[in-house]
């Protein structure tokens with residue numbers, strides 16, 4: 001075997017599973033998502049241990065110029081009539097962008113600028129999402145299977161969750177079996 005030929009990490013495009021590399025894994029459960037969903041009573045009635053999403057990331061050295069590669073697996077489900085979603089964040093280093101690639105499932109990527117102006121992009125297998133700097137982002141699973149998306153972002157970007165404690169300007173809910181986008185006052 002030629003030692004100059006190296007086996008890189010593999011990702012299975014069909015389901016986002018990594019192999020051939022050490023992976024860091026973090027699961028976010030209902031109990032971790034305080035004040036994220038609109039219907040607090042519905043949130044309290046959910047099993048607190050219920051997993052909402054898991055992020056798997058390739059182990060990467062930290063530092064200027066390095067990139068994280070990770071897959072978010074967002075389960076299908078709802079809290080009240082609001083679809084399961086990630087917490088959502090700005091990057092702590094606001095100018096740093098990110099790219100998401102849809103792998104499986106059906107959903108939406110909610111993007112919001114620093115002035116509170118929000119927009120949604122459809123996420124599906126093969127979708128490519130350029131998230132510019134200064135733009136908060138959140139995945140929403142509007143389908144009935146796991147929504148998986150691959151992401152690449154600078155290790156120096158960091159996360160700022162606090163800036164969106166008041167919530168995003170749009171919420172995505174199911175009404176009469178339809179996907180419904182609601183504008184939030186003071187979002």
Ligand code: F6R
Pocket residue numbers: 028055070072086087088089098137138139151153157159
């Ligand atoms: C990294 C990134 C994703 C999210 C993941 C979970 O910058 O955008 O890897 O971290 O989708 O979402 P949050 O971090 O909002 O809980």
Ligand code: MN
Pocket residue numbers: 089091098137153
């Ligand atoms: Mn991000």
